[in-house]
Amino acid sequence: MNTGTKITAFAAALAATFGTAYGVGKGVGPVDEPPRAEHGDHAATAGTPEETAPGQAPAELPGGLQVSQDGYTLALETPAPPVGRSTLKFSVRDAAGEKVTAFATEHDKELHFIVASRDLTVFRHLHPEKAPDGTWTVEADLPRAGAYKAFADFKPAAKGAEALTLGVDLGVPGAYAPRPLPAPEPTATVDGYQVRLGGTLDPGKPGELRLTVSKGGEPVTDLEPHLGAYGHLVALRQGDLAYLHVHPNEGGPGPDVSFTATAPTPGTYRLFLDFRHEGEVRTAAFTVKAGDRTAAPAPSETAERDAGGHTHG
Incomplete structure (x- = not known):
């Protein structure tokens, strides 16, 4: 458009x-494919019915x-x-x-x-x-x-x-022009904080995501609890915006915050980490391709702009 x-x-x-x-x-393949329909409790909106082997339970x-x-x-x-x-x-x-x-x-x-x-x-x-x-x-x-x-x-x-x-x-309502998804970067910058993403988001199996918070080149070791943990992570799949259940792991109060997450399919996902420090909650955002191991280039201007654009209410 x-x-x-x-x-x-x-x-x-x-x-x-x-x-x-x-x-x-239910999305059953990479996110650039049309979503397939599922029989049973869930009504279909697009695509063709998913073929399930006899006696095989459909994926959640x-x-x-x-x-x-x-x-x-x-x-x-x-x-x-x-x-x-x-x-x-x-x-x-x-x-x-x-x-x-x-x-x-x-x-x-x-x-x-x-x-x-x-x-x-x-x-x-x-x-x-x-x-x-x-x-x-x-x-x-x-x-x-x-x-x-x-x-x-x-x-x-x-x-x-x-x-x-x-x-x-x-x-x-209004004039609308969709923006491209920022490229995958392992480091996001927000309000002077640098957050580095490590680990993998694996299709079909649990994987650990580790996020490390620093400021001015120094690790932040006094993160404050937020929503019952030292960080809260939301992961959304590009295309249908499937919402992944992400579980925080033990640890804290920084600089590392660890989560266990499972990607339902291969594809591109957007990760949003909320963390609290000095009384304020900030959000660092990342683009991740499920199955790709994160690299370590320097943070880009795109990552900094995007991470700084999220707010809380």
Whole structure:
């Protein structure tokens, strides 16, 4: 789409459909291939049905690809916010359509809310507030027009309920020109901090990701706890924005922060590390190709600009 093309009509169409629960198909190959459909609990939106050998269980669907799962639905009340700072409202509905009001606390929060642009150059990790009726509200700064996706990561307090990550699209009206994904770099710079990425993101098996924080050439050894750990990592797959579950490992308070992550498929992923130091949370961003071992060139201007563009709410 050329610069200057208006997406107002597109956003209006999105607003008419986002309130309806729908399922999305499972990505089963490299992210540059069309997503395949999956039979069973998940409805397909594109591609052809995946062939599964007799008696073989289908692979688990990555998080964030469904607006409804296990009887819960992410209902976004503000699907077309304006450019700039605005208020987002949403709720989690149960199978009866009622707003869920009770959630288990995980990583110090009842619910984690992420908003990312479809081109993965804008990332917001927000902390909404819940009203007694189950409506969540949060202020978000969306700097450019275009297509975005919002994720709610939570666990209902109901007995037997599992942790879920649901995703829903939103569109910011205006002139839209997607930006290219920054090239893979093992070092990102944000607010004078350097964060170096080591390890691998492996397709189909757990791998360790190690992030080392320094400032002015000196290791940062007094990181502060953030969301129950010394760092919080979000990984999103380019294309469908599948949301990877990443688990922090023991350690701290720096300079190394370690996580275990599994890429569902080969492809390109965007990693966002939140870390707290001197009372402020900062985000370092990386582009990673699943299966590629990280190298060690100097940080680029692209990495510095991108890492500095993420905020928290």
